[in-house]
Amino acid sequence: MLFWLGCGLLAVFAAVAVLAPVLAPHNSRLPTGRPLAPPTRDHLLGTNDLGQDVLSQVIFGARSTLTVAGVVTGVSTALGWLVGLVAGFVRWTEAPLMAGTDLLLALPNLPLTLLVLTLLGASQRNLIAVLALLSWPAFARIVRGVVLQTRSAAFVEASRALGAPDLHIIRRHVLPATLDVLPTKLVLTVRFAIFAEATLAFLGVGGNGAMGWGGMLYWAFSDPLLFLRPGWPWLVLPPTLATAALVVATVWIGSGLAPVRPSAGRPAGR
Amino acid sequence: MRPDLGRLLARYLLLGVGVLLLNFLIPRLLPGNPLSFSGGEGTDAAVPLSGAARAQLRAYYNLDEPLRLQFVRYLGDLGRGDLGWSIARPAPVREVILDRLPWTVALLLAALLFAAVVGTTLGVVAGWMPGGIRDRLLVSTAGALAAIPEFLIAIGLLLVFAVELGLFPLFGGRTVFADRDFGATGVARHAADVVWHLTLPAAALVLVNASGFLLLARDATVGVRHAPWLTAARAKGLRERDVARRHAVPNIALPLLTFFGLRLGAVLGGALVIERVFGVPGLGLLGYEAIRARDYPVLQALFLVSSVGVLAANLLMEIAYLRLACHRGQTRG
Numbered sequence: 153m154l155f156w157l158g159c160g161l162l163a164v165f166a167a168v169a170v171l172a173p174v175l176a177p178h179n180s181r182l183p184t185g186r187p188l189a190p191p192t193r194d195h196l197l198g199t200n201d202l203g204q205d206v207l208s209q210v211i212f213g214a215r216s217t218l219t220v221a222g223v224v225t226g227v228s229t230a231l232g233w234l235v236g237l238v239a240g241f242v243r244w245t246e247a248p249l250m251a252g253t254d255l256l257l258a259l260p261n262l263p264l265t266l267l268v269l270t271l272l273g274a275s276q277r278n279l280i281a282v283l284a285l286l287s288w289p290a291f292a293r294i295v296r297g298v299v300l301q302t303r304s305a306a307f308v309e310a311s312r313a314l315g316a317p318d319l320h321i322i323r324r325h326v327l328p329a330t331l332d333v334l335p336t337k338l339v340l341t342v343r344f345a346i347f348a349e350a351t352l353a354f355l356g357v358g359g360n361g362a363m364g365w366g367g368m369l370y371w372a373f374s375d376p377l378l379f380l381r382p383g384w385p386w387l388v389l390p391p392t393l394a395t396a397a398l399v400v401a402t403v404w405i406g407s408g409l410a411p412v413r414p415s416a417g418r419p420a421g422r
Numbered sequence: 423m424r425p426d427l428g429r430l431l432a433r434y435l436l437l438g439v440g441v442l443l444l445n446f447l448i449p450r451l452l453p454g455n456p457l458s459f460s461g462g463e464g465t466d467a468a469v470p471l472s473g474a475a476r477a478q479l480r481a482y483y484n485l486d487e488p489l490r491l492q493f494v495r496y497l498g499d500l501g502r503g504d505l506g507w508s509i510a511r512p513a514p515v516r517e518v519i520l521d522r523l524p525w526t527v528a529l530l531l532a533a534l535l536f537a538a539v540v541g542t543t544l545g546v547v548a549g550w551m552p553g554g555i556r557d558r559l560l561v562s563t564a565g566a567l568a569a570i571p572e573f574l575i576a577i578g579l580l581l582v583f584a585v586e587l588g589l590f591p592l593f594g595g596r597t598v599f600a601d602r603d604f605g606a607t608g609v610a611r612h613a614a615d616v617v618w619h620l621t622l623p624a625a626a627l628v629l630v631n632a633s634g635f636l637l638l639a640r641d642a643t644v645g646v647r648h649a650p651w652l653t654a655a656r657a658k659g660l661r662e663r664d665v666a667r668r669h670a671v672p673n674i675a676l677p678l679l680t681f682f683g684l685r686l687g688a689v690l691g692g693a694l695v696i697e698r699v700f701g702v703p704g705l706g707l708l709g710y711e712a713i714r715a716r717d718y719p720v721l722q723a724l725f726l727v728s729s730v731g732v733l734a735a736n737l738l739m740e741i742a743y744l745r746l747a748c749h750r751g752q753t754r755g
Binding site for chain 1: 436440441565569570571573581686688690691694713714721724729733
């Protein structure tokens with residue numbers, strides 16, 4: 153039930169992202185009204201300090217957030233899979249690959265991300281790259297565990313005894329086994345990416361190009377007098393609620409999937 | 423236990439070396455270098471430098487040495503506690519960091535302690551009668567809290583308790599322009615002021631992190647609920663509450679301790695973000711300011727200090743785990 157509700161909510165967000173140019177009443181980058189105006193018929197959620205329409209920004213923000221979430225999840229999953237498979241199959245790569253995985257798992261993510269993003273220059277592309285490169289280790293570990301487990305299972309042994317080549321065993325037995333954990337990994341990583349994108353944009357490393365909801369909050373909080381302005385709820389609440397709703401959608405979807413307990417005991421999304 | 427401890431130390435030594443290597447290599451391997459402000463050769467550069475001048479600068483900063491030698495130099499500097507100079511402030515990075523560190527550590531420790539106590543207690547309450555109304559209520563609340571990013575929870579608290587109700591300050595770690603009289607009352611008032619300022623950020627951190635403890639403690643409690651030694655404790659005539667507190671909790675403490683350690687990195691990240699929301703002058707706000715000012719040395723030191731801190735805390739945690747597990751193993755045969 154919740155699973156389908158979550159899917160529906162996510163679909164709505166995706167539709168908003170795709171149809172943003174049609175749905176948005178104004179150009180989200182241009183000042184189209186009086187600065188810091190409360191909601192009017194023309195600007196349903198008011199305007200920000202530059203006179204940009206908040207509703208249009210929220211609508212276009214869905215684009216930015218979902219793009220980051222989608223690409224990060226894809227790349228991170230592919231990387232984690234690859235590393236896990238290789239580490240599980242090719243003996244001599246196991247030690248160095250797992251050492252790197254351990255290192256990335258042990259470090260606090262945020263300071264590392266901030267350092268790399270500031271050095272590279274804040275932009276959406278760099279943000280995606282850094283998040284993707286930091287979020288694969290937990291999944292790599294799980295995949296490796298599954299590979300090791302499957303490799304020593306009796307039916308694989310039997311298959312090998314029948315003379316099946318390695319490639320056949322990988323394709324027919326090991327890959328399907330790793331597929332079981334895939335949906336959970338996808339949902340957790342989508343959630344992680346949404347969290348991380350919003351957080352990093354809020355801290356000011358989201359780049360100036362495509363503004364997401366975290367970026368809107370960043371600009372709102374850059375105003376030292378924010379809470380003295382009568383219209384502050386219109387600057388703070390829309391991006392906050394949009395982010396929360398999207399995250400809740402992923403949680404609902406995740407609640408419909410079989411739980412996976414990563415061996416490291418931390419969320420598999422990291 | 424000895425070989426375990428040895429292997430543990432070796433593993434953490436390796437991780438520590440990894441952190442140092444990362445911290446050393448990241449600025450050097452990423453595109454751009456300290457001289458790229460002059461934008462290549464020739465007259466179109468922002469700050470035109472002749473080739474000879476560039477070479478001189480490179481030599482002055484030892485950038486022309488092979489990486490191996492630079493790394494040795496870097497280790498030497500670290501050994502002397504030299505983290506370089508801040509770009510944005512007229513102070514050594516070490517001082518800037520040390521200035522901010524107590525705030526973050528205080529916030530983290532207070533929040534983690536509360537989160538652990540509150541989360542574990544509620545978790546045991548929930549797990550004692552799984553499927554009951556309390557269990558379902560607590561678990562769904564914890565799930566909802568875990569689903570919201572830290573900074574959104576922080577913003578929510580800020581809006582309700584500071585902006586609307588006006589119970590707590592909006593910003594900062596202490597009252598600016600407050601009288602600083604010294605002596606016992608002054609110190610006490612100052613401490614109370616700091617606590618008042620840190621209450622909301624700490625509460626946000628507790629809300630975020632207690633849910634993890636709650637869910638884990640609940641599962642562990644469900645696991646041990648029907649253990650024979652609990653039946654024995656009940657048979658002694660202990661009240662149900664004492665059975666939980668004196669017999670169940672100590673036995674589920676170990677997985678919780680591990681969880682504590684594993685979460686530390688993520689908790690630290692949350693604390694850094696929350697500091698930005700509430701303007702607590704700790705490492706997180708420092709990082710935010712450093713991003714705005716492109717203060718690379720500060721960000722680098724921030725990464726180094728937080729990584730080493732988290733690794734050290736994890737190591738302590740694992741040693742404690744070893745000792746506890748060992749101790750339990752002996753007493754229970």
